[in-house]
Amino acid sequence: MYKDFIGRKLGRLKITDCLYKNDGKRNRAYFTCICDCGNQVEVNGDAVRSGATKSCGCLCLETRKERATKHGMHGTRFYHIWGGMKTRCYNNKDTGYSLYGGRGIKVCERWDSFDHFKEDLFDSYKEHVEMFGEENTTLDRINPNCDYTLDNVRWATRGIQNHNKRQRENTTSGITGVTRHKSRNKWRAYIQVDKKVIHLGYFDELEKAAEARKIAEIKYYG
Structure with missing residues (x-):
């Protein structure tokens, strides 16, 4: 092997x-x-x-050197989010490792560098913080079975992240609000707003159903 x-x-x-x-x-x-x-x-x-x-x-050594640079982010929540992401994926002693690194979830190579992580996500982070507050801004993977990459992460409130986690446990796709409709043999997209389930359509391709869900999240969740 x-x-x-x-x-x-x-x-x-x-x-x-x-x-x-x-x-x-x-x-x-x-x-x-x-x-x-x-x-x-x-x-x-x-x-x-x-x-x-x-x-x-x-x-x-490069990471240590980078940490010694004066980017002024040490101790900030944004820096803590970056460190926590890497710890969950690569430190097998971390309490969350079994749900992340233990399942094969990785961080994209570009984000080995904090500066690159900041370059890609800090502006959107500040926008989310302005709307929902710093403690209510979390990094969420859109598809929980895929790695931390730019096209698979977003900022989400704790409430939405916890709600999505519960929904994911009941889906056949691993994507929040997307499930397989057996009788139609299609992917169904939906979103829950104020305890009301809104149907978004049936799709032949999983990617299109996931995109419909993303658009709905922007519309209903902001």
Whole structure:
């Protein structure tokens, strides 16, 4: 199984070989890798596969250097949201890891950099905060089965996020307000407003049903 990874690139690491070492309890797989920076390293295979290890260590150094820069965001809620997102996906000791990293949810490589995360989302964050308040502004994934990427995240109030979470548990698509209608063999989109369910239509393609739901959210939820 691990041999199949030879030649693949995960994060900054290109896997060139696989070997097994006995740690006294069992044989563990280790990958020999070439990092983008040029270093050759030997790393735990499970750590590379899960995304916990993405480089020879140069990425960590860059992150530390970035944290030392004076972007003035340390201690802010926006910075905490970025850090919490990464912790849930890559720290297997975090209480939320089983629902995120444990399910294979990752953060896009661009957002390894806080500056890039800020560049992409800070303006929309400020707009949402102005409307709903800082403590009521959360980062929500549109499709909970997909990664943290620019086209799969939005800002949502805690109430909407909690409501969406309950709805997702009852859908067949994993997308809030989109479910499969068996008799019609189509995707049905709907939205709930003040305890009233508003039907948005039936669609052949899941993407179109999801888009109809997004448009309705803007209309009814702002």
